[in-house]
Amino acid sequence: MNSLSLEKSQPTRVERTLCDDVSAAEPGSVVRVQGWVHRRRALSAVTFVVVRDRSGLAQVVVRPDDGQDVPPEETTVEVVGTATANPQAPGGVELTAPTITALTEPAATPPVELWRPSLNAALPTMLDHAPVTWRHPARRAAWEIAAASVRGFRSTLDAAGFTEVQTPKFVASATESGANVFEVDYFGRPAYLAQSPQFYKQQLVGVFERVYEVGPVFRAEPHDTVRHLAEYVSLDVELGFVRDHRDVLGLLRDVVAGMAGGITEHAAGAVERLGIEVPRVPDRIPVIHFADALALVGAPPEEPDLAPEHERALGEWALREHGSDFLAVEGYPMAKRPFYTHPQPDDPRWSNSFDLLFRGLELVTGGQRLHRPSDYVAAIAAQGEDPAAYASYLQAFEHGMPPHGGFAIGLERWTARITGAANVREVALFPRDLHRLTP
């Protein structure tokens, strides 16, 4: 972990020890830690200093005859001290007889007390001071879980022959992106910000067969809700040569299991700090048809969508009947799905698409797409649009595309569900919404 050239280039000093590794230091040895003054607690005869770095916390004991000033909390410091066993210290080892060097000017008092076990601040305070409030170990844990999830997402797909792609965020027409698009002044003419890489990931299935992208998408959401952001991170997947949406769902199962596995493997400390349970993904996700789902929850058969209370009831049913936190609902009415959705072959009122529910909340939407050029022309015309407006997208289909499908996972929504955050704003590093554009 520290075998980089940058560490090797510092041979003359005692090597830095991460706070979490202080517990393993040889008693009596000289240890150097670097980090933030997490907590400074002056008692009559001694001052306890807790130093925080990216790994965790370490305790430093300062006695009057050490002749050391302890800078205010959040100041960055280097501490060189003697590792000393103390059963009361975190990890059983603390640093004594320290030399403390401040690495910057004394820090201003943080807007919230970061050393308290939990961060009890109102959401606007948390967000206004994001660069500081993210330092709280419990808050930081949420992002560690997000990052570990993305790592698991990629490693699952890399192992399955997928190619990572990067598609443009500037698009030429609002048509490509649907409603609620942001308009940009693009060298004096209008352009739009992509609401999703949908069209591009499909075109790239024509090149690489299997593609994924992790990147920002932009939605001018006029709704001020706990689950909408103007900008969020979309984990997009698309693959060719599928039989139908069930193959896509099979892949989604593996990807979700990979994301959960990423958390377990790379963010175990964060899981512990938050006291959450990483979801267990069944080998096969139970599937119910949309029509059966309506019947199950007692909704009228002509309902075009599932209401939140329906989704909750379905989640309870999946847990009760299948012991699963996950449930896929397939066959959503074509009328409610975008034009590129593949219909259900035996009954075109329904679609070869699905939603994945996690504990009764919608987590992922996906499905099979159309792949025959004539189907696209008909579908675009059927919604009253001119296929010529889609010419650059349609060339991929005219020149041969396989049956394909895919899905998109909203990172913030995923992280909120896993961590139990009530609002997606809590798990975006610097959220953007109707009202917020800073920090």
Next chain:
Amino acid sequence: MNSLSLEKSQPTRVERTLCDDVSAAEPGSVVRVQGWVHRRRALSAVTFVVVRDRSGLAQVVVRPDDGQDVPPEETTVEVVGTATANPQAPGGVELTAPTITALTEPAATPPVELWRPSLNAALPTMLDHAPVTWRHPARRAAWEIAAASVRGFRSTLDAAGFTEVQTPKFVASATESGANVFEVDYFGRPAYLAQSPQFYKQQLVGVFERVYEVGPVFRAEPHDTVRHLAEYVSLDVELGFVRDHRDVLGLLRDVVAGMAGGITEHAAGAVERLGIEVPRVPDRIPVIHFADALALVGAPPEEPDLAPEHERALGEWALREHGSDFLAVEGYPMAKRPFYTHPQPDDPRWSNSFDLLFRGLELVTGGQRLHRPSDYVAAIAAQGEDPAAYASYLQAFEHGMPPHGGFAIGLERWTARITGAANVREVALFPRDLHRLTP
């Protein structure tokens, strides 16, 4: 590679074989491939069909009594045939007595002949038809190298305790982004697209110490050159607790070596198809000071920057004197660096920043940043701006930041240099520039 649930759900059919694996098929066995008709060549007694999939090419032989129609080139097909040894076939095995099933309508004739060994098309043709021209194996190789480089970038940093972050692309003020920013209509008020994650990655060093981001950045470049795009992929790194820019350069060395290693490990086929050489990264990158570099190339000592011909001469010198494709130039004049740049402690005319040259071309810019809040206030005031305009950025420094630094690598520029592409547009999947907004 094919052990996913999605593959397991297809037990009743002969499992799909990737084209590259046909050579390993048991002669006489029944093999199923899926892909595009890459080449259809009808001779008097036989038609040769080359099928292309994500792995490579496989040959299918169709005889009149097979009773098979061969759809036009680029049509997607499934072919079930008998593996038959033939020393003349690619890989020594071809499929005979095939059943060919078209998976879509007959494909339109491609704008360029994709089956030719090299793609001889003018750049505008290549770009106008990107969804199709990327299918050419040699062209696709460039992106495979890009994707493998990113994979090596991440794995190097993941192993060194870095956290991947995702920072906002909407920013509140043009100040944060400098000149050439794109303006967006953000719910009726102006916002701007981030030109770099610089401010955010620094703030996040205060949280995670070591961060990286792979994502789009936006520059309203009015210049129509072979190395500027309006949107490109930036590989951004920032880390805390450095001594100075030399620690940053040490990390950059490891990251560049990791990217080269990613290519060797994950894109060997692409390297072979392009006939290129993956650069060898020396254990230590030679470093020359800016002032010495000027003297070496015979430029006046008051020059504020290196001209392209100077960089070329320095590249030749590094190869001749150090046997290195890479050379770092450190100490660029403070006057030419952004305000957050850390000065050289013993002579503040110079900076603790560097450019990394690769074969005489600038590839990466990086360095140490200021970390004391009072230094920021002074630096912002010195360029005639009000520090209050930077309030949300500055709170990270007021609340304690470590000495830190970082760098940014432009993915398209990197890929162009590695593959020898003359224009960055050739290696962006769907480039965006002054004139181009589609496909």
